[in-house]
Amino acid sequence: MRLFLLLISLPFCIFAHPHMFIDTEMEVQLRNDFLEGIEITWYFDPMFSGAITADFDSNRNGSFSSSETAEVYANAFSNLETSEYFTFIIIDGQTYTPSRIENFSVFLENGVLVYRFFCPFNLRIPNDMIRIAIYDSTYYCDILYKEGTPVTLHGTGSNNAQFTIEQNNDIAINYGGNVSVSRAGSSYSGTAFPQQLVVYLNTN
Secondary structure, three states: HHOOOOOOOOOOOOOOOOOOOEEEEEEEEOOOEEEEEEEEEEEOOOHHHHHHHHHOOOOOOOOOOHHHHHHHHHHOHHHHHHHHHHHHEEEEEEEEEOOOEEEEEEEOOEEEEEEEEEEEEEEEEOOOOEEEOOOOOOOOOOEOOOOOOOEEEEOHHHHHEEEEEEEEOOEEOOOOOOOOOOOOOOOOOOEEEEEEEEEOOOOO
């Protein structure tokens, strides 16, 4: 099973269509016209949830101790550093990625595996608009925003801010081939376009 986990955590994959499905939530922390950071929460599909739980919840108690969390981080998360943790910030035409991750946690919620972590940035937003995209450029992972209320804005910069979630048509991920597994309700054309969060400051 550990070999399986190592394979699914690799940033570059020989497969050309999605094999993992992630629903994401995001808390954007703003300080005046600065992006301080983003707390990201990922909810995984049943297969990955079961694999991580089987390998790292060693006492089978349905939760992850500090040592078990460290094992998950080391063996099934930290390698995503080479893929920028799938997180891309676009401000005034410039793309930024996380330089480090803080406060990683892993837990089960109604049998679903959840990762939560914080990406610090401290980036100035000069034109009152920021784009945040979370996607896997190999399309091994199909990442969408969680249904319901997946985005919250916090901090002094959020008072007059608004946001939309839209498709980024400037980023095309061509994965080709037939899809053997799929997300319920989704269709697959061979080209995927990631979702992005667009935050507008000072909308009054």
